[in-house]
Amino acid sequence: MKIGILGTGMVGEAFRTKFVQLGHQVKIGSRTANNESALKWAKSAGPNASQGTFNDATEFAELVFVCLKGAVFLDVAKTLSPGSMSGKVLVDVSNPLDFSHGMPPSLSICNTNSLGEEVQKALPSAKVVKTLNIVNCQVMVDPAKGGHPTMLICGNDTEAKQKVTTLLKDIGWRDILDLGDIKSARGTEMLLPLWLNLFGSFGHPHFGFKVVRG
Amino acid sequence: MKIGILGTGMVGEAFRTKFVQLGHQVKIGSRTANNESALKWAKSAGPNASQGTFNDATEFAELVFVCLKGAVFLDVAKTLSPGSMSGKVLVDVSNPLDFSHGMPPSLSICNTNSLGEEVQKALPSAKVVKTLNIVNCQVMVDPAKGGHPTMLICGNDTEAKQKVTTLLKDIGWRDILDLGDIKSARGTEMLLPLWLNLFGSFGHPHFGFKVVRG
Numbered sequence: 072m073k074i075g076i077l078g079t080g081m082v083g084e085a086f087r088t089k090f091v092q093l094g095h096q097v098k099i100g101s102r103t104a105n106n107e108s109a110l111k112w113a114k115s116a117g118p119n120a121s122q123g124t125f126n127d128a129t130e131f132a133e134l135v136f137v138c139l140k141g142a143v144f145l146d147v148a149k150t151l152s153p154g155s156m157s158g159k160v161l162v163d164v165s166n167p168l169d170f171s172h173g174m175p176p177s178l179s180i181c182n183t184n185s186l187g188e189e190v191q192k193a194l195p196s197a198k199v200v201k202t203l204n205i206v207n208c209q210v211m212v213d214p215a216k217g218g219h220p221t222m223l224i225c226g227n228d229t230e231a232k233q234k235v236t237t238l239l240k241d242i243g244w245r246d247i248l249d250l251g252d253i254k255s256a257r258g259t260e261m262l263l264p265l266w267l268n269l270f271g272s273f274g275h276p277h278f279g280f281k282v283v284r285g
Numbered sequence: 286m287k288i289g290i291l292g293t294g295m296v297g298e299a300f301r302t303k304f305v306q307l308g309h310q311v312k313i314g315s316r317t318a319n320n321e322s323a324l325k326w327a328k329s330a331g332p333n334a335s336q337g338t339f340n341d342a343t344e345f346a347e348l349v350f351v352c353l354k355g356a357v358f359l360d361v362a363k364t365l366s367p368g369s370m371s372g373k374v375l376v377d378v379s380n381p382l383d384f385s386h387g388m389p390p391s392l393s394i395c396n397t398n399s400l401g402e403e404v405q406k407a408l409p410s411a412k413v414v415k416t417l418n419i420v421n422c423q424v425m426v427d428p429a430k431g432g433h434p435t436m437l438i439c440g441n442d443t444e445a446k447q448k449v450t451t452l453l454k455d456i457g458w459r460d461i462l463d464l465g466d467i468k469s470a471r472g473t474e475m476l477l478p479l480w481l482n483l484f485g486s487f488g489h490p491h492f493g494f495k496v497v498r499g
Contacts, residue, residue, distance in 0.1 A: 172397075182391050182478075210499070218497030223479075250482050258479030264396075265437075265472030268464050269496060277499035282483060283432030285424070285491035 072238075075100060075132030077125050077147065079109050082164060082208040083138035089212040091116050093241055100128025126151050134160040134234065135197075142167050142179055142186055148193040156197040160231045163190050163256075164203040164211065166263050175267045178260065187225060187256025198231035200224060201256040202239070205266065207276030214243050220279025221246045225255035248282060286452075289314060289346030291339050291361065293323050296378060296422040297352035303426040305330050307455055314342025340365050348374040348448065349411075356381050356393055356400055362407040370411040374445045377404050377470075378417040378425065380477050389481045392474065401439060401470025412445035414438060415470040416453070419480065421490030428457050434493025435460045439469035462496060 074090050076083050076099045083099060090097045098121045101109055109122040121131075125147050129135050135156065137144045144165065148156075167186040169179040180186050187201035202224040203211045210217030222244045226232050236247055250258065262280065270276055288304050290297050290313045297313060304311045312335045315323055323336040335345075339361050343349050349370065351358045358379065362370075381400040383393040394400050401415035416438040417425045424431030436458045440446050450461055464472065476494065484490055 177396050181475075182395055183386075216499040218499045220497050248483075248486070250479075250486065255482050258482045261395075261475040261478050264475050265464075268469050268472045269462075272462070272464065273498070279497055281495040281497045283434050283493055283495045284487070285430040285432045 072096070072134060073098075073132045075128035075135040076138055077101075077128055077135060077144070078138035078140075079106065079112075080138065080140065082211070083136075084112075085208040085212045086136050086138060087112065087116070087120070089242060091119050095119065097121070098123060098128045098131040100125040126155060129155045129159070132159065134162065134238075136162045137165055137190070139165055141165065141169070142189070145186075145189055145193055148190070151194075154196070156194045159197055160228075160234055161190065161194065161197040161199045162203070162235055163187055163199055163201050166204050166260050168263065175264070175271070178263060181257065181261055183257075185254070185256040185260050187253050187260065191227065191253045198226065198228040199253055200226035200228075200231050200235045201253060201259060202235060205259050205262050206279045207270075209276060210279055212242055214245070214279075216277050217279035218277075219245055219281070221248055221282040223248050223250050223255075223259050225250045225253055225259065227252045246281065286310070286348060287312075287346045289342035289349040290352055291315075291342055291349060291358065292352035292354075293320065294352065294354065296425070297350075298326075299422040299426045300350050300352060301326065301330070301334070303456060305333050309333065311335070312337055312342045312345040314339040340369060343369045343373070346373065348376065348452075350376045351379055351404070353379055355379065355383070356403070359400075359403055359407055362404070365408075368410070370408045373411055374442075374448055375404065375408065375411040375413045376417070376449055377401055377413055377415050380418050380474050382477065389478070389485070392477065395471065395475055397471075399468070399470040399474050401467050401474065405441065405467045412440065412442040413467055414440035414442075414445050414449045415467060415473060416449060419473050419476050420493045421484075423490060424493055426456055428459070428493075430491050431493035432491075433459055433495070435462055435496040437462050437464050437469075437473050439464045439467055439473065441466045460495065
């Protein structure tokens with residue numbers, strides 16, 4: 072599959088490596104084409120790896136992973152060519168973390184709204200799927216590292232969620248729960264304060280939440 | 286142990302039954318003494334069961350369970366005799382659910398504050414412990430019914446948390462995680478939107494969240 076990855080930070084790095092391993096064609100996008108680390112990766116990661124601007128990556132892909140910090144994508148979305156995301160699957164793995172008031176961060180959007188919903192509003196013709204935002208990026212691409220937690224998935228389009236579910240299974244996710252439409256992103260993003268609390272207690276990010284039943 | 290239970294709804298009912306079973310002396314408190322259901326229970330549940338006003342229950346007890354809806358206890362706290370909670374353990378199992386904007390409820394306090402913190406501020410001399418608020422009351426008193434999830438516990442007083450942890454173990458809780466001080470209540474209360482989402486999906490409240498590690 073042709074996958075675009077927006078963002079060249081830790082999360083983007085984890086996914087580009089994983090998806091090339093799985094045999095997908097991956098184009099990573101950043102603010103400017105040919106940034107040093109992006110070029111270096113594209114040259115070293117084999118024929119399925121390429122790089123460009125955010126817009127190049129969305130134009131190229133049938134499925135786009137947003138791996139940008141906080142709510143940054145809401146600004147990036149305005150810079151994409153009209154229609155470049157039309158009908159495509161957009162996987163939003165980010166959280167609206169707000170570090171402006173110190174540590175621990177709070178959420179810039181929550182309770183009666185979510186970043187997932189705002190991303191869907193920003194690109195109405197995209198099929199936004201919110202998932203993977205409830206674990207660290209090392210666990211995102213290797214669920215065994217987090218003790219095989221449950222992965223939650225939300226979005227308005229059933230086919231898009233099925234496509235992403237298949238991809239999650241390929242990565243190794245065993246327990247995937249469909250929460251419903253994109254409004255369900257609220258509950259998943261609001262897990263972050265607890266996640267941050269546990270990260271502080273454990274001193275490492277190798278954990279997650281498993282939904283258990285009686 | 287002498288336990289006071291504030292509230293005669295479903296949550297209070299679950300705890301009074303359980304604690305009498307475990308051999309504790311239980312006084313249930315409500316707005317007015319001698320309300321019909323409270324009297325009926327006190328007469329039928331054996332010599333360890335009694336009833337009275339909210340204030341009677343707090344005066345009687347060394348450990349008080351707050352089983353009132355939403356943020357109602359913040360008003361009740363103002364009506365208690367000065368000092369009636371001084372040095373005592375107050376277990377807050379409630380959540381700041383706000384039904385005023387329709388279903389599903391949102392939270393009336395969250396993100397940069399929590400009901401747990403507000404309860405501690407309302408009664409500075411009480412040792413507030415926030416726990417059990419992340420599962421349904423049937424699971425609170427019988428964790429097997431929820432698939433043995435993890436129970437999270439928060440509070441400023443270590444001895445109070447130890448006392449409550451012992452009580453949780455007596456009820457059957459196996460996996461108890463101390464999150465830290467009462468500020469950690471934020472993360473546990475913010476689990477509610479996800480809990481409500483899953484309750485809607487499953488159609489029953491017999492589930493919970495287990496923290497798993499890699």
